[in-house]
Amino acid sequence: MRSLSMTYTDRDGRAVHALDGIDLRFPEGGVTAIIGASGCGKSTLLRILAGLETAYQGDVEVAGAPVQGPGLARGIVFQDHRLIPWMSVDENIGLALHRLTADERQARVAATLSLVGLSAFSSAYPAQLSGGMAQRVAIARALAHRPRMLLLDEPFGALDALTRMQLQDELLAIRARERVTTVLVTHDIEEALYLGDRVVVLSSRPGRVAETIDVDLPHPRARNDPRLAALRLALYDNYFHS
């Protein structure tokens, strides 16, 4: 992203300056975590990257090509799973694979489900899944067409603490196997530091890059690693303490 800015017009016709002058690179195969206060433009940034928001100023490129709309090169997961309730798990995942033959599609769905450990639930319906399982299916759906980028917008925000930790570890396992370039938006500092190779802090609105922190700790990381604790305290004091 180069000089990325975004201004919305709200219902009363007033300009809402959401993002301002964002310059960011997302290293291939790495996890970039983006944190910032509510309303600072995190979702806007991710939606722009996904091609869901095109009325921005500046340049946004993925693998050298400008982002001009949604595409299969980027899979996105939101806080809610957004699965289609009357379709089974494998039908939900297969939905985006219409370009494959039926055999290829079936094989891809099976492989992706096994990646998130849900092979036994291929014919279940979303209402039969726990919140954590439904989010795993949403991640599988995003990965099924082998995107270059996985975009996650507070994907674990609605889960209980234990399930959230499980899914964080699962995401690391997936990432180790797939090496997909990942952008994780979160308001959870600990999550950002535990998962991110790099943590980008956005200022409050309009969102600007306030700081970029490289987290040079190999995985698996200990959640109680004192170096993570020190980074968390510094971030908290600098940006989230009011």
Ligand SMILES: Nc1ncnc2c1ncn2[C@@H]1O[C@H](COP(=O)(O)OP(=O)(O)O)[C@@H](O)[C@H]1O
């Ligand atoms: N479609 C929209 N129309 C007008 N304002 C919007 C729209 N979407 C987001 N905003 C505003 O832009 C700012 C950034 O929103 P968002 O990207 O959702 O922030 P975050 O995800 O960090 O909470 C907020 O002030 C929000 O109210």
Ligand SMILES: [Mg+2]
């Ligand atoms: Mg948001």
